[in-house]
Amino acid sequence: LRVTTFGESHGPAIGCVIDGCPPGIPIAPEDFAHDLARRATGRSRHTSARHEDDQVEILSGVYEGVTTGTPIALLIRNVDARSKDYARIAERFRPGHADYTYWQKYGIRDPRGGGRASARETTMRVAAAVIAKKWLAQRGVTVRGCMVQLGELVPRRHDWDAVEGNPFFWPCAEQVPELEAYMDALRKSGDSVGARIQVVAEGVPPGWGEPVYGKLDAELAAAMMSINAVKGVEIGAGFTAVTQKGSQHRDVMTPQGFLSNHAGGILGGISTGQPIVVSVAFKPTSSLRLPVPGLDVDGNPVEIVTTGRHDPCVGIRATPICEAMLALVLMDQALRHRAQCGDVGPVTPRIPGQMAEC
Ligand code: EPS
Incomplete structure (x- = not known):
């Protein structure tokens, strides 16, 4: 499976091409609405006020409601770009933004x-x-996610049922007013903040992934790092493993299941059958209205102030994006596994997976 995207935020449209998708998956334009709305701006006062319809046009690869096996092309037209907001910084670099490296690389x-x-x-x-989530669901694999840190705030408890009921994808309903107040104060101050998202895949059988090149965890890390604003990725215990003893970190195996999941569902680049658990760190947005000294494209010192519609915490909209990258990598690895090993199922002993804990 290969996905490439095209288009700019203020161009006429954005789109993607999905190559290698198997035929026969039912898909209709309305299937996209739910997840696109979860990611969209303007869902609450805590995200950018830009209002895009995000209406998907299916240009190819689907006939009479099912995928045909040929490249799938999807298009979304941009309807609410406001390019004049950028006039002030058109020749200046926002500190912490890709403006600078794009300029160094392309000179345009x-x-x-x-x-x-x-x-x-x-x-x-x-x-x-x-499409990937649909294909995985047909095989009993589900993907979901939530926010597990906003600035210094962490959930007091983890309740998956709370996640879709608030604009932060936060797993503790009673803390939502605290988050709202935190974000209101932050927005008023003109600053931004980072966040940590956790995504979990359940129902993944043991055996997906590859042992050296194309390890499942390596591909997940690359996929998550390819999301803009991502600065860190952890699988399972992640950086906590640094201070763990081997006797703590190892996941004890019993006929009833693993007793823990420090491995995050992956050993040696291959799924164990436990939930795959990935944490992703998003940096604070760099487009701020707080003035900061900086440089223009000629190297002159200038003051940088970014006005316009920006997210004070891009992590607020990141849960569906991380879910998406997890689903795409899993579908790709599943197809590769099928190509090499056919339907060879898990060999005994098969240890039952466990429910995920955040
Ligand atoms: C973004 C700035 C804002 C956001 C945008 C991301 O838009 P504009 O380019 O018009 O200033 O609204 O996000 C989206 C439009 C979106 O659909 O996610 C930025 O600086 O990254």
Whole structure:
């Protein structure tokens, strides 16, 4: 499976091409609405006020409601770009933004919006993954996620049922007013903040992934790091493993199941049958209205102030994006597993997986 995206935040449209998708998956334009709405701006006062319809047009690869096996092309037209917001910084670099490295690499500046570096690009990842989630669900694999840190705030308890009931994808309903107040104060101050998202796949059989090149965890890390604003990825215990003893970290196996999941469902690049658990760190958004000294494209010192519609915490909209990347990697690995090993199922002893804990 291969997904590529195209389009800029302020261009006429964004889109993706999905190559290698098996035939026969039922898909209709309305299937995309749910996940695209979960990711969209303007869902609450805590995200960018830009209002895009995010209506998906299926251009190819689907006939009479099912995938045909040929490349699937999806298109979403941009309807609410406001390029004049960027006039003030068209020749200046926002500290912490890709403006600078794009300029160094290409020597050309598209002054309309964030272009390819905009969170708008992630729309098409979520759209492509609607198909992957559907294909995985037919095989008993489900993917879900939540926010597990906003700035310094962490959930007091983990209740999956709470996640879809608030704009933060937060797993503790009684803390939501605290998050609202935190974000209101932050927005008022003109600053931004980072976040940590956790995504979990359940029902993945043992055996998906590859032992050296194309390890499941390596591909997940690459996929998550390819989302803009991501600065860190952990699988299972992640960096906590640094301070663990081997006797603590190892996941004890019993006929009834593993007793823990520090491995995050992956050993040696191959799934264990336990939930796959991935944590992703998002940096604070760099487009701030707080003035900061910086440089223009000629190297002159200038003051940088970014106005316009920006997310004070891009992590708030990131849960469906991380779910999407997890689903796409899993579908790709499942297809590769099928190509090499056919339907060879798990060999005995098969240890039951466990429910995920955040
Ligand atoms: C973004 C800035 C804002 C956001 C945008 C991401 O848009 P604009 O480019 O018009 O200033 O609204 O996010 C989306 C439009 C989206 O669909 O995610 C940025 O700086 O990354």
